[in-house]
Structure formats: C-alpha cells, structure tokens
C-alpha cells in the first residue's frame with residue numbers, strides 16, 4: 373500500500389494510508405538495513421500491514437524525494453506559509469526576510485500571511501504590502517478571530533503539502549485547528565510581559581487536511597541563523613534586485629560600497645524598497661562577521 377509518513381516518534385513511523393485514510397504505526401527496519409535510508413516526515417512510502425486485524429505495519433520503501441527541508445526536517449514540501457502577526461507580537465520583518473531567504477535556498481516557494489488583521493488599527497498592512505511588492509511572494513492578510521480573509525488562505529492548502537513557519541504567538545496553531553479540526557493543537561497565550569508567545573507547540577507532525585493536502589505546524593522560532601550561507605550568495609535571494617543588476621559596473625557587485633551600482637541607484641529612486649535593501653545589508657554584514665569568528 374502507498375501512504376505518507378506524517379509523524380516519527382521513537383523509532384515508529386506513522387503512515388497515512390492513501391487507500392484507507394487511516395494512520396498505521398510502522399517500523400522501518402527493512403529499508404534501513406537495505407539502503408541505509410532514514411525515513412522522514414513527509415516521505416511517500418510503500419508499506420504493508422504486519423497484522424491484518426490492527427493497524428500495525430512496516431515501511432518497505434521510501435519513494436524518491438522531491439525535496440528535503442533541513443529545518444524543520446521534512447520531505448516533499450510544496451510550499452511554505454510564512455505566518456506573522458500585524459500586532460501582538462509586532463512583525464519582525466528582518467526575521468521574515470530570513471525565512472524568505474532560507475526557503476528560497478531550499479527551493480520552496482513561500483506565501484506570506486499576516487494574521488491578526490483585527491488588531492491592525494494603524495493599517496500597517498498597507499506599508500508592509502508596499503515593502504514586499506516585488507519580493508516574488510504573495511502577501512495575504514487575515515484575522516482568525518473575525519474570519520476576515522481566512523477563506524482565501526484556506527484555498528492555498530488545497531492539494532499541497534504546506535509547512536507553516538513563523539514565530540510564536542502569531543496564530544499558527546489557531547490556523548492549524550481551523551484548517552484541520554482533528555489536529556487539536558494547543559493555542560497559547562501571548563505573554564503580557566514579553567509580548568512574545570509561549571512555546572506550546574510540541575512535536576512536529578503533518579496533518580492530513582483534505583484530498584492530497586497535508587500540512588505541518590513547525591515549533592516557533594524566535595531567531596534564525598543563516599548558517600552555511602555565503603555573503604555573496606545572499607543577493608540572489610532578493611528577486612527585486614535582479615532587474616537592476618545589469619546596470620552595476622562590476623560583475624558580482626554586492627551592492628554595498630561599490631561605485632556605479634544599479635541596485636543602489638534603484639533604491640535611491642524608490643524602485644526597490646529601502647526596507648528590503650537595508651535588511652539585505654544587515655544580513656550580509658551579519659554573515660560576513662559570522663565568517664570571521
């Protein structure tokens with residue numbers, strides 16, 4: 373039978389069977405011994421039941437992977453839904469840009485979703501939409517509390533395996549419960565003192581949510597380091613720069629202190645968002661300093 377590994381705990385793999393829609397607790401001794409393959413959550417697997425009367429089985433084969441996300445470790449991801457809140461907690465756009473860079477490096481398309489629209493009295497969303505206008509990803513806003521915009525976000529999940537990424541307290545577990553009521557995720561309180569969410573999401577798990585649709589609520593991140601990335605590589609993950617790079621005098625221009633730089637010129641003229649450019653500078657500096665350490 374064919375299925376998808378939706379959870380891995382203590383040597384057991386929980387496989388969602390495509391034929392019966394049930395979860396099967398499986399071991400994977402055979403393939404591990406034969407191919408040295410360690411199955412991952414998200415893997416498409418061939419398995420068989422070891423006892424006909426219950427749901428126990430064994431994974432016999434892991435089908436070729438479309439991609440593998442390193443953090444969180446999950447295979448065959450179609451898209452990342454990067455969730456932030458417009459308020460409580462305030463959006464950290466530098467962290468958002470790190471997510472965008474990391475997902476691009478792993479070749480996972482991202483969609484940006486801003487939740488808690490109901491708290492956005494100052495219409496921050498308009499400013500944010502302007503900043504991300506040419507970043508290559510669509511920007512959605514919604515309020516799980518009022519239901520505004522939720523329908524459109526729900527459509528994004530159809531027929532895909534989606535990872536939810538974003539800091540704590542923004543509404544990832546609330547969204548999970550909405551899309552997949554069986555998930556029963558714990559919704560945490562936003563701490564009044566720190567304005568940061570408590571870490572209540574426990575283990576990583578894919579949830580089936582409709583035909584060929586799965587998603588994965590990752591534990592909250594408060595910071596993300598772009599480890600292993602070269603400073604020279606970073607510019608390639610800012611799609612809005614590409615159009616202006618032919619105007620740079622130097623080949624391989626990093627758009628920092630080089631003269632006659634098409635990207636900096638476009639920033640001055642307001643054709644590239646200044647916030648995105650400053651975020652690029654900040655991350656590049658961070659990577660350069662990291663390398664010296």
Ligand SMILES: Nc1nc2c(ncn2[C@@H]2O[C@H](COP(=O)(O)OP(=O)(O)O)[C@@H](O)[C@H]2O)c(=O)[nH]1
Pocket residue numbers: 487488489490491514515516517518539540541542543544545546547558559560561562569570573592
């Ligand atoms: N005002 C408001 N609060 C929300 C909304 N969505 C979720 N919350 C609250 O935000 C807090 C954190 O939500 P949770 O789903 O646990 O976030 P997670 O840490 O990202 O999983 C909870 O107290 C939710 O009730 C929303 O649209 N508006």
Ligand SMILES: [Mg+2]
Pocket residue numbers: 544545546558559560572573
């Ligand atoms: Mg959560």
Ligand SMILES: [Zn+2]
Pocket residue numbers: 617620621625626627628630632633634635636
């Ligand atoms: Zn340049």
